[in-house]
Amino acid sequence: MxxxxxxxxxxxxxxxxVPAVERTFAIIRLLAxxxxxxxxxxxxxxxxxxxxxFYTLRTLVTLDVVAYDEGTRTYTLGPALIELGMIxxxxxxxxxxxxxNLAELLKxxxxxxGLMRRVSPTELMLVDVLESPHRVRIAVQPGERVPVYTASVxxxxxxxxxxxxxxxxxxxxxxEFTSKSITRPxxxxxDLIAVRERGWAVDHEGFALGVxxxxxxxxxxxxxxxxVAVIVEFASLLTDEVAKEYGEHLRRVCDxxxxxxxxxxxxxxxx
Numbered sequence: 001m002x003x004x005x006x007x008x009x010x011x012x013x014x015x016x017x018v019p020a021v022e023r024t025f026a027i028i029r030l031l032a033x034x035x036x037x038x039x040x041x042x043x044x045x046x047x048x049x050x051x052x053x054f055y056t057l058r059t060l061v062t063l064d065v066v067a068y069d070e071g072t073r074t075y076t077l078g079p080a081l082i083e084l085g086m087i088x089x090x091x092x093x094x095x096x097x098x099x100x101n102l103a104e105l106l107k108x109x110x111x112x113x114g115l116m117r118r119v120s121p122t123e124l125m126l127v128d129v130l131e132s133p134h135r136v137r138i139a140v141q142p143g144e145r146v147p148v149y150t151a152s153v154x155x156x157x158x159x160x161x162x163x164x165x166x167x168x169x170x171x172x173x174x175x176e177f178t179s180k181s182i183t184r185p186x187x188x189x190x191d192l193i194a195v196r197e198r199g200w201a202v203d204h205e206g207f208a209l210g211v212x213x214x215x216x217x218x219x220x221x222x223x224x225x226x227x228v229a230v231i232v233e234f235a236s237l238l239t240d241e242v243a244k245e246y247g248e249h250l251r252r253v254c255d256x257x258x259x260x261x262x263x264x265x266x267x268x269x270x271x
Contacts, residue, residue: 023048024056028077031066033141036074094226094261095127098218101257102229106132109249112232116153116215118225122169124148124157127227149174149188151181152203152215156228158188159195160217166192180205199255200247205235212238214246216254221262229254 023046030045031037037045043053057075060066064080095115102113115128123145148154148169158166166189174183182188182203195201200216207213212235220226231246238246 020056023052024060027053027056027060028065028081029143031075031077032143036069036072036076038072038074042075094218094220094257097260098227098229098257099128099130101253101260102130105250105253106130109231109246111246114153114230114232116157116228116230118148118157119145121165122148124150124154124228146207147175150177151207152201152213153228153230155188155191155195155201155203156215156217156230157225159192159201160225177207178205178209180209182206198247199251202238202243202247204238210235212243214238214243214250216247216251218254218261219258219263223263226258226261226263229257 026046026048027042030042034041034045039050039054039057042048042057043050046053048056057066057068060078061068061075064078067076067078068074069076095117098115102115105111105113110132112132113130114126115130116124117127119125124147125145126142128142146154148157158169161169170185170188174181174185174188176183182191191201200214202212202214204212211232213230213232215228215230217225218227218229229250231250233242233246
């Protein structure tokens, strides 16, 4: 049975959406996540009809966006995406700056670190991951989106939002990812106050059981949160004491990244 993967990944705006483009990117994302795939598997996984999937794939092959293996009769991502990815990476200079600094962090901390960007008022996207060997892996992959209130990383963004913007995010309720998720608006608002005061957020198994996170904001030159860096750790290892150590260390690194990007020094930098 077809799984009917979601074609739309951004805010809903029917007046500006082109279905053919959405179908194309659905196939590209499918190959990125699960390739190589045969035509039959693309049809099965995407829910698209066979002719639409076939002609879309063949068009992408001619553009080198998708590659076709005659021997296995399977499709994979093509070489054109490497060039496009390198260009896009260069345009995201804040990500490059952040990665250089966070790579230094990994030399002294055996952790996994993710970088999140806000792509809409209600959504965050994982843009990159830095991993130490044999550490817990982040549950989502680069390019995937999660609600803006998600665990520590979401609160590191929301803590520096206008209160009315926070109200808009919380008005429709908060998804419960696990039995330990914080979902009560009042509890979230109280936590946002603490995040603003100390400059980092912590979450214990609120997004995935067995996994805890510590996150800190990276401010851009406009004074807004440009990125959030999040440390992912096994819940059994992230005690309150360890979380405080990680949070303060991560905050200092994120402040340095912010200064490199031209941000003014946040008021919480002095402990």
